[in-house]
Amino acid sequence: MGVIIANRRLLSLGLEAALIVSVLAHAPLVAAEDAPFFRVRSSDQAISEFIGLAATRSLTFRNLVALIQMSDGIVYVEPGTCRHGVRSCLSMTLVQTGGFRMLRILVNPTGSPWGLMESIGHELRHALEVLANPALTNSHEVFLFYRGISSTARDAFETPAALHTGDAVGEEVARSRRVIKRDGHAVHRWQ
Ligand SMILES: [Zn+2]
Secondary structure, three states, X not given: OHHHHHXXXXXXXXXHHHHHHHHHHHOOOOOHHHOOOOOEEOOOHHHHHHHHHHHHHOHHHHHHHHHHHOOOEEXXXXXXXXXXXXXXXXXXXXXXXXXXEEEEEEEOOOOOHHHHHHHHHHHHHHHHHHHOOOOOOOHHHHHHXXXXXXXXXXXXOOOHHHHHHHHXXXXXXXXXXXXXXXXXXXOOOOO
């Protein structure tokens, strides 16, 4: 009987150890509070690179990402087609899961990468408009919210804040390109 208990105890310890090893294997190699958890993400490698590049070139873009990082939102930026012939759009679909509000931005990744960064910046501002409002917990509420604040009609909603933010990101990445050309450093293949 004692042996069985001992074996059970060992078995239990073994499972605990396996669990700890498994958790550690999947944990980032930094302290939990410093864990890099990017709330703005993409399954598309090129888009991920453009997001990273925009954050290095535009303070406005960097601030957008930082604010989303502090929110309860996760924003996916994925290749896709928007209606009305626009290059990018924030989907009205909001999914709540695991304590997070998930939003999706669709972009056409072809064409000028600088224009793409501006478009993503514009849509991240829309994402923040939603995430800054904790009462918005489903897609219908997001739709009603935009119908209430939008400066345009029907389902092609627009806000001055997003237009302004996109312009600011566009100007900042353009300025960074001029600085790099003038000073001749930090050459990037999209320069
Ligand atoms: Zn917009």
